[in-house]
Amino acid sequence: MAFKFDPEFVHNFALSTFEQMPGLANLWNFPNDFAKYGLEVNGNKWDFPVGLAAGFDENGKAISFFTKLNFGAVEIGTVTPKFQIGNEKPRLWRYPSEESFRNSMGFNNLGAELVYQNVVGANRNGKSLGINIGKNKLTSREDAAGDYRILYDKFAGVVDYLVVNVSSPNTPGLRELLGKEFLREIFSELEKGRKKTPRSLYLKISPDQDFKDLENTIEVAKEFGLSGIIATNTTIMEQRGKGGISGKLLRDKSKMVRKFVMDRIKEVDHMQMIAVGGIFSFDDIWEHWKMGGKLIQIYTSFVYQGPGILQDFKNEIDRVLLKNKINNLNELLENIKDAKR
Numbered sequence: 001m002a003f004k005f006d007p008e009f010v011h012n013f014a015l016s017t018f019e020q021m022p023g024l025a026n027l028w029n030f031p032n033d034f035a036k037y038g039l040e041v042n043g044n045k046w047d048f049p050v051g052l053a054a055g056f057d058e059n060g061k062a063i064s065f066f067t068k069l070n071f072g073a074v075e076i077g078t079v080t081p082k083f084q085i086g087n088e089k090p091r092l093w094r095y096p097s098e099e100s101f102r103n104s105m106g107f108n109n110l111g112a113e114l115v116y117q118n119v120v121g122a123n124r125n126g127k128s129l130g131i132n133i134g135k136n137k138l139t140s141r142e143d144a145a146g147d148y149r150i151l152y153d154k155f156a157g158v159v160d161y162l163v164v165n166v167s168s169p170n171t172p173g174l175r176e177l178l179g180k181e182f183l184r185e186i187f188s189e190l191e192k193g194r195k196k197t198p199r200s201l202y203l204k205i206s207p208d209q210d211f212k213d214l215e216n217t218i219e220v221a222k223e224f225g226l227s228g229i230i231a232t233n234t235t236i237m238e239q240r241g242k243g244g245i246s247g248k249l250l251r252d253k254s255k256m257v258r259k260f261v262m263d264r265i266k267e268v269d270h271m272q273m274i275a276v277g278g279i280f281s282f283d284d285i286w287e288h289w290k291m292g293g294k295l296i297q298i299y300t301s302f303v304y305q306g307p308g309i310l311q312d313f314k315n316e317i318d319r320v321l322l323k324n325k326i327n328n329l330n331e332l333l334e335n336i337k338d339a340k341r
């Protein structure tokens with residue numbers, strides 16, 4: 001029924017309902033159980049291995065709702081220093097039979113100050129909160145690092161982790177920042193902020209970089225001691241039109257990129273890869289775990305399948321724990337090589 005209306009209208013309507021009625025989450029949630037399903041990564045506690053990906057709650061208006069669901073962590077944003085209206089509408093398209101979206105939103109958000117008020121005013125229900133940060137469209141390449149620094153300094157004291165986003169296809173020139181030199185500029189600037197307020201810091205990557213460039217990107221992430229890489233953002237499929245594709249149409253590409261990244265970071269103890277992009281089933285999660293990953297984020301599958309998807313994942317985790325005669329997820333992941341599906 002909701003799929004009869006304009007997708008952005010439905011999205012905004014749902015968000016404002018969640019904002020006003022966070023208690024609605026009780027319809028779907030189950031008791032949090034950190035001892036059983038929890039994972040601790042770089043000092044951040046995730047009550048459940050699956051988190052909400054960036055872009056759903058750009059402004060942090062419905063943090064109290066999403067953290068009441070069983071997401072292990074909620075990532076808000078992308079936030080830019082100044083208010084931004086985003087690209088012209090329409091800018092969100094759905095492909096229901098393919099369980100996918102295409103969007104060219106362009107970081108529409110209220111800007112750092114108002115989002116900050118939302119963050120400090122929210123009930124987080126004890127969950128980890130991340131913020132995804134980006135530059136304003138009108139900020140030049142030369143000043144881009146400054147935008148990221150402003151956002152780091154503003155939010156590092158009030159969130160659990162930050163994510164540098166240079167991988168959205170919808171801000172002209174943004175993906176150029178994935179080049180080694182620009183990334184170095186950004187992370188050198190952030191290093192100053194990190195000295196004052198250390199916080200977990202991730203880089204979100206695009207699935208459209210060629211592997212040679214990606215290798216360089218990973219190098220920089222290692223060089224600056226990042227907490228990890230979030231892989232991946234949406235992909236461009238020119239035949240479909242402008243914007244980035246998410247969901248099942250992104251799945252294979254995203255998986256290929258994740259494998260490439262994982263092979264290059266698995267020896268670095270403190271580095272994690274958070275898997276996002278076309279994750280719909282427990283099989284997708286299992287594949288990530290077998291590769292050595294722990295944490296997962298979802299967006300499109302959450303929209304198409306609804307909040308019950310978290311309960312489905314929990315049921316599968318329960319089944320696998322039982323099958324392997326293991327009491328908790330942490331132990332399962334420590335023994336994942338020999339674990340049975």
Ligand SMILES: Cc1cc2nc3c(=O)[nH]c(=O)nc-3n(C[C@H](O)[C@H](O)[C@H](O)COP(=O)(O)O)c2cc1C
Binds near residue numbers: 234300
């Ligand atoms: C409408 C929409 C808006 C998005 N906005 C952002 C954003 O602002 N920042 C970001 O890093 N990712 C954004 N994403 C990308 C998602 O966080 C995620 O990386 C991507 O959709 C792949 O995951 P999925 O297949 O589970 O949706 C957006 C995705 C969609 C569908």
